[in-house]
Amino acid sequence: MKKAKASPSHPLDALVRTERIPHIWCPGCGIGTAFSACLMALHTSGLDLDKTVMVSGIGCSGRAAGYTRLDSYHTTHGRAIPFATGMKLAKPELQVIVFSGDGDLFAIGGNHIIHAARRNIDLTVLCVNNLNYGMTGGQVAATTPTLAKTTTTPRGNPEQPFNLPLLVYAAGATYVARWTILHTRDLTQSVQEALHHKGFAFIEVLAPCPTGYGRRNKERPLDTLKLYQERTLIKNGANPAEAFLDFERGVVLGKFVEEQRPTCIEMYDRTCRLPDSAAG
Amino acid sequence: MKPAVLTGEHFMTGDVACAEGALAAGCRFFAGYPITPATEIAEHMSHRLPDVGGTYIQMEDEIAAMAAVLGASCAGVKSMTATSGPGFSLMMENIGLGVCTETPCVVVNVQRAGPSTGLPTLGAQGDMMQARWGSHGHYEIIALAPASPQDIFYQTITAFNLSEKYRVPVLIMSDEVVGHLSERVVIPEPTAIRTFSRRRPKGRKDRFKPFCPGPDGVAPMADAGDGYRVHVTGLTHDERGYPVMTADCHAEMIARITGKIRRNLADIIRTESYRLDDADVAIVSYGVSSRSSMAAVDEARQEGIKVGLLRLITVWPFAEEAVAHLSRTVRALFTVEINLGQVHLEVERCAKGRVPCHLVGHAGGTVIAPERIVQAIKDHL
Numbered sequence: 204m205k206k207a208k209a210s211p212s213h214p215l216d217a218l219v220r221t222e223r224i225p226h227i228w229c230p231g232c233g234i235g236t237a238f239s240a241c242l243m244a245l246h247t248s249g250l251d252l253d254k255t256v257m258v259s260g261i262g263c264s265g266r267a268a269g270y271t272r273l274d275s276y277h278t279t280h281g282r283a284i285p286f287a288t289g290m291k292l293a294k295p296e297l298q299v300i301v302f303s304g305d306g307d308l309f310a311i312g313g314n315h316i317i318h319a320a321r322r323n324i325d326l327t328v329l330c331v332n333n334l335n336y337g338m339t340g341g342q343v344a345a346t347t348p349t350l351a352k353t354t355t356t357p358r359g360n361p362e363q364p365f366n367l368p369l370l371v372y373a374a375g376a377t378y379v380a381r382w383t384i385l386h387t388r389d390l391t392q393s394v395q396e397a398l399h400h401k402g403f404a405f406i407e408v409l410a411p412c413p414t415g416y417g418r419r420n421k422e423r424p425l426d427t428l429k430l431y432q433e434r435t436l437i438k439n440g441a442n443p444a445e446a447f448l449d450f451e452r453g454v455v456l457g458k459f460v461e462e463q464r465p466t467c468i469e470m471y472d473r474t475c476r477l478p479d480s481a482a483g
Numbered sequence: 484m485k486p487a488v489l490t491g492e493h494f495m496t497g498d499v500a501c502a503e504g505a506l507a508a509g510c511r512f513f514a515g516y517p518i519t520p521a522t523e524i525a526e527h528m529s530h531r532l533p534d535v536g537g538t539y540i541q542m543e544d545e546i547a548a549m550a551a552v553l554g555a556s557c558a559g560v561k562s563m564t565a566t567s568g569p570g571f572s573l574m575m576e577n578i579g580l581g582v583c584t585e586t587p588c589v590v591v592n593v594q595r596a597g598p599s600t601g602l603p604t605l606g607a608q609g610d611m612m613q614a615r616w617g618s619h620g621h622y623e624i625i626a627l628a629p630a631s632p633q634d635i636f637y638q639t640i641t642a643f644n645l646s647e648k649y650r651v652p653v654l655i656m657s658d659e660v661v662g663h664l665s666e667r668v669v670i671p672e673p674t675a676i677r678t679f680s681r682r683r684p685k686g687r688k689d690r691f692k693p694f695c696p697g698p699d700g701v702a703p704m705a706d707a708g709d710g711y712r713v714h715v716t717g718l719t720h721d722e723r724g725y726p727v728m729t730a731d732c733h734a735e736m737i738a739r740i741t742g743k744i745r746r747n748l749a750d751i752i753r754t755e756s757y758r759l760d761d762a763d764v765a766i767v768s769y770g771v772s773s774r775s776s777m778a779a780v781d782e783a784r785q786e787g788i789k790v791g792l793l794r795l796i797t798v799w800p801f802a803e804e805a806v807a808h809l810s811r812t813v814r815a816l817f818t819v820e821i822n823l824g825q826v827h828l829e830v831e832r833c834a835k836g837r838v839p840c841h842l843v844g845h846a847g848g849t850v851i852a853p854e855r856i857v858q859a860i861k862d863h864l
Contacts, residue, residue, distance in 0.1 A: 253710040277716035282550040289551030294558035
């Protein structure tokens with residue numbers, strides 16, 4: 204505690220529960236970078252941070268809510284999005300951010316993310332994709348590349364992973380982007396855009412998991428970052444169908460989709476409420 | 484806006500009366516998923532909520548419905564969902580999150596016969612133990628058992644009040660018969676309805692500890708967006724809401740979330756006595772079975788057997804003292820319920836062998852006929 208007090212302040216300290224540091228993330232993990240990009244975007248967003256909420260599910264990325272000095276809710280595995288949906292519907296003036304991982308949002312929570320996208324509920328969803336279940340020690344996920352080794356695919360993954368941007372776009376998301384933790388400025392700018400976007404905004408953040416994924420796939424932390432630098436191509440407006448994650452063929456990054464469609468709450472107010480009760 | 488309280492005399496089903504009770508209690512958020520025989524509650528809420536300034540949403544499954552209810556409640560809005568057996572099973576994990584994070588909400592289970600898909604259109608009371616312990620870990624829960632449309636109207640208000648007061652999910656254990664039965668329901672003037680809302684924090688926002696209980700054992704609760712910047716987690720947490728992975732902190736947290744219920748049993752437990760004063764034999768029952776039991780009491784008395792009824796309105800926490808007291812004053816106890824012995828086990832536990840305890844029950848699908856209860860009493864005396 205003394206050490207924390209003595210250290211110079213950081214511009215994001217007001218947004219961090221510094222008394223909870225050190226965090227649980229491993230050396231070389233990419234979640235912290237995605238997290239600070241998110242906080243930096245919040246810090247510079249001009250939003251009323253007293254009315255900004257972070258909701259997480261379970262997993263390494265799910266711990267983000269617990270380090271954020273906002274109203275922050277660490278919910279059950281896979282259920283951050285429906286929890287956030289209830290919160291947003293009940294109090295529409297809240298700005299609600301969901302910060303969670305690929306396993307949480309797309310495997311156990313897969314049903315919820317497609318329906319949230321379909322409804323175009325006004326949430327900002329950051330999905331840290333580290334290609335495996337890190338918290339439990341590196342098991343295969345719905346995002347693990349085919350043939351990659353994990354503790355539960357010791358001879359290689361026989362399955363094909365999801366293309367996350369394509370999935371959420373097909374389901375109805377109106378803002379879709381993908382960055383890596385090496386592209387922090389683009390990512391921060393993208394989070395800012397997503398925060399101000401009306402409707403369901405989704406950002407995939409590729410992040411290394413050297414402890415769980417890297418060491419079983421001959422990827423040291425810097426190797427992963429090198430892939431992010433050398434095997435990616437920024438292509439704003441790219442068709443999400445091109446966004447399949449394959450570093451051998453090259454990975455497309457950028458803002459793929461930014462569209463306007465009435466949000467879930469706008470449609471509810473317009474369709475379901477009596478004209479005189481819409482205001483109140 | 485339309486009135487939230489439909490003062491007057493109505494002829495309505497238990498499911499509709501439940502929805503009207505929720506609106507009268509101040510419920511303004513409902514997340515649902517269709518399931519027989521609870522669907523009519525969602526339908527009625529979808530129709531009524533937008534006209535009283537509330538919001539209805541049909542979620543993609545019951546897991547999502549329960550999660551959305553917790554999210555809405557954390558935003559400060561009284562929230563409810565309604566389901567039946569299979570959906571109740573799916574809600575269990577997030578009911579546990581509600582218990583651990585002390586988030587007020589009401590969950591209605593219009594029980595049908597299980598296990599699994601069972602008899603979707605026919606009633607039972609087979610989820611009573613699931614109501615008690617269905618989510619993992621050790622905790623206390625409040626569960627009420629309504630017996631009629633009029634009863635469920637008031638019990639839904641009670642459920643919201645207890646939930647807000649003790650910051651705990653409250654379960655309304657209705658059943659298909661009560662849910663689909665149409666009867667007279669009298670809804671009073673709004674001023675005659677007592678509603679309670681959770682205590683909100685006061686004082687310095689930066690010093691607020693969201694899980695530091697007041698003298699009543701219950702911590703005030705800040706709404707999301709009120710500037711308190713709370714952290715809420717389903718992990719074992721301290722008074723600040725921060726995770727602490729130790730046995731000591733866990734013991735403290737469990738003591739807090741169970742203690743606030745155990746120390747207030749007198750306020751939480753509601754029972755009704757019917758012709759018990761001079762009874763030789765007592766029936767313990769709840770929900771629709773208490774109506775069969777009431778008829779059985781009258782029939783048995785016509786045949787000269789002095790039978791009385793203890794009707795459990797609150798089933799969990801269990802009315803241990805009332806049942807223990809009965810076991811000292813009567814010759815035998817009969818538990819009447821539509822299952823093969825769930826609350827019966829609790830009655831036996833509390834009777835501590837002082838008197839014989841018998842079950843009058845069956846697996847589900849029909850109510851229990853009063854004649855069967857009378858016959859069982861005769862057979863055992």
